[in-house]
Amino acid sequence: MTWEEAVVNLVVFDMLRANQIHMMLDYSKGLSTYAYPDLQDIRTHDNLKDKFVQAITDYIVCDGWSPYYEINQILYKALMGKHKVILGDMPEILLR
Numbered sequence: 001m002t003w004e005e006a007v008v009n010l011v012v013f014d015m016l017r018a019n020q021i022h023m024m025l026d027y028s029k030g031l032s033t034y035a036y037p038d039l040q041d042i043r044t045h046d047n048l049k050d051k052f053v054q055a056i057t058d059y060i061v062c063d064g065w066s067p068y069y070e071i072n073q074i075l076y077k078a079l080m081g082k083h084k085v086i087l088g089d090m091p092e093i094l095l096r
Helices: 010-018 042-061 069-080
Strands: none
Touching (some): 010 042
16 A cells, blocks of 8 residues: 555565575575675576576566566566666556
């Protein structure tokens, strides 16, 4: 019911995958540091790619694929490139 529910947070992805609170996570092996090559070695980065795509598909998209291919592609690229993403519709006031 609030805009915070639509914000995609990579730390939450890591907590869901590890079933741990944020203080117990190893951030160097998680999705939240995926786009930081100085914090994550290449082998870990490559091993996380498929898991990252699967986490986005499971926790964000579910069955709600956009009919526009570009929107789906932008969602994945933005999340994997450490950009903040807010999922939502256009407010009613702007539709007028």
